[in-house]
Amino acid sequence: MLLEVRDLDVRYGAVHAVRGVSLAVEQGEIVALLGPNGAGKSSILNACLGLAPRSGGSVTFNGAPISRLPTEIIVRRGLTLTPEGxxxxxxxxxxxxxxxxxxxxxxxxxxxxxxxxxxxxxxxxxxxxxxxxxxxxxxxxxxxxxxxxxxxxxPQALLLDEPSLGLAPNIVDQIFDLIAELKRRGVTILLVEQNVELSLAIADRGYLLASGRIALAGTTAELKSTGRLERAYLGIA
Ligand SMILES: Nc1ncnc2c1ncn2[C@@H]1O[C@H](COP(=O)(O)OP(=O)(O)OP(=O)(O)O)[C@@H](O)[C@H]1O
Ligand SMILES: [Mg+2]
Incomplete structure (x- = not known):
C-alpha cells in the first residue's frame, strides 16, 4: 500500500472527530472517502499531512512512518493535499x-x-x-x-478535499475529467466528495465514514450494487 492510515484518532479538545479509522490506498488507485457533513473526512486528510491533531494511530507513506514529520517534509516525500474551500x-x-x-x-x-x-x-x-x-x-x-x-x-499521491463543492455542473465535470487524467498520469488519489455518484463512477474503491468511524468499505461495484451505501448514508444501515 502506498498510503496506510491505521487506527487514527483525531481530537479537537472535547470533540473526538476521528475514532480508530484505518484505510489504505494502493499505488495508482483512486479511492473515494465519502460521508455526511461533520463525519471527519477533512480531519483524516489533514491528519495525514500533519495538519490536524492526531491523538492516536499512525500514517505510513511508501512504507515509512510520516505521522511525526512536519508537513513540509511530508510534501517533499510525495504526498500532498488540496484543502477544502x-x-x-x-x-x-x-x-x-x-x-x-x-x-x-x-x-x-x-x-x-x-x-x-x-x-x-x-x-x-x-x-x-x-x-x-x-x-x-x-x-x-x-x-x-x-x-x-x-x-x-x-506528488506521488494527492489528497483532494471536496474539489467539486459549490461548482456549476459543467465545471464539476471538468474537475472529474481532470482527476481521471491525473490517474492516467500515475498520480494516486484519495478523494473526499459529497458527489457520491460521480465519485463512485471514477474511483476503484471507497470508504463511507459516519461519525468518525468507517461504516462501510469496498470496491465501487460492491458499494453501488447493494444499496448499503444509501442506507448507511441515511444512518439506517
Ligand atoms: N479545528 C477544529 N476545532 C474543533 N472542532 C473541529 C475542528 N475541525 C473540525 N472539527 C469538528 O470535527 C468534526 C469533523 O469535522 P471534519 O471537518 O473533519 O468533517 P468533514 O467530514 O470534513 O465535514 P464536511 O463534509 O462538512 O467538510 C466536526 O464535528 C467538526 O465540528
Ligand atoms: Mg470537510
Missing part, C-alpha cells in the same frame, strides 16, 4: 500561486518554470489568466488553481 492566495497572481506550490522543494524550485507551463497545459482555463490576481478568478478557476498548485510539488 479553494484556498488560493487572492492577492497573488495565478503564476505566483503556482510557484508557491513548488517552494518547499529546492530541486523542484529549479524546475519551477517548466512545471508552471506543464500545469497551464493541464489547466487550459488558467493559461490566459497567468497574470490575473487569483482572488478575481471564478470559483471553478480558483479550484483548478488550488489543484494545480498542489500538483506543483510533483
Amino acid at each position: 479553494r484556498r488560493v492566495f487572492p492577492h497573488l497572481t495565478v503564476m505566483e500561486n503556482l510557484k508557491i506550490g513548488a517552494a518547499a522543494n529546492a530541486k523542484l524550485r529549479r524546475e519551477t518554470a517548466g512545471r508552471v507551463e506543464e500545469m497551464l497545459a493541464l489547466f487550459p482555463a488558467l493559461t490566459d489568466r497567468r497574470t490575473q490576481l487569483a482572488g478575481t478568478l471564478s470559483g471553478g478557476e480558483q479550484q483548478m488553481l488550488a489543484i494545480a498548485r498542489s500538483l506543483m510539488s510533483a
Whole structure:
C-alpha cells in the first residue's frame, strides 16, 4: 500500500472527530472517502499531512512512518493535499500561486518554470489568466488553481478535499475529467466528495465514514450494487 492510515484518532479538545479509522490506498488507485457533513473526512486528510491533531494511530507513506514529520517534509516525500474551500492566495497572481506550490522543494524550485507551463497545459482555463490576481478568478478557476498548485510539488499521491463543492455542473465535470487524467498520469488519489455518484463512477474503491468511524468499505461495484451505501448514508444501515 502506498498510503496506510491505521487506527487514527483525531481530537479537537472535547470533540473526538476521528475514532480508530484505518484505510489504505494502493499505488495508482483512486479511492473515494465519502460521508455526511461533520463525519471527519477533512480531519483524516489533514491528519495525514500533519495538519490536524492526531491523538492516536499512525500514517505510513511508501512504507515509512510520516505521522511525526512536519508537513513540509511530508510534501517533499510525495504526498500532498488540496484543502477544502479553494484556498488560493487572492492577492497573488495565478503564476505566483503556482510557484508557491513548488517552494518547499529546492530541486523542484529549479524546475519551477517548466512545471508552471506543464500545469497551464493541464489547466487550459488558467493559461490566459497567468497574470490575473487569483482572488478575481471564478470559483471553478480558483479550484483548478488550488489543484494545480498542489500538483506543483510533483506528488506521488494527492489528497483532494471536496474539489467539486459549490461548482456549476459543467465545471464539476471538468474537475472529474481532470482527476481521471491525473490517474492516467500515475498520480494516486484519495478523494473526499459529497458527489457520491460521480465519485463512485471514477474511483476503484471507497470508504463511507459516519461519525468518525468507517461504516462501510469496498470496491465501487460492491458499494453501488447493494444499496448499503444509501442506507448507511441515511444512518439506517
Ligand atoms: N479545528 C477544529 N476545532 C474543533 N472542532 C473541529 C475542528 N475541525 C473540525 N472539527 C469538528 O470535527 C468534526 C469533523 O469535522 P471534519 O471537518 O473533519 O468533517 P468533514 O467530514 O470534513 O465535514 P464536511 O463534509 O462538512 O467538510 C466536526 O464535528 C467538526 O465540528
Ligand atoms: Mg470537510
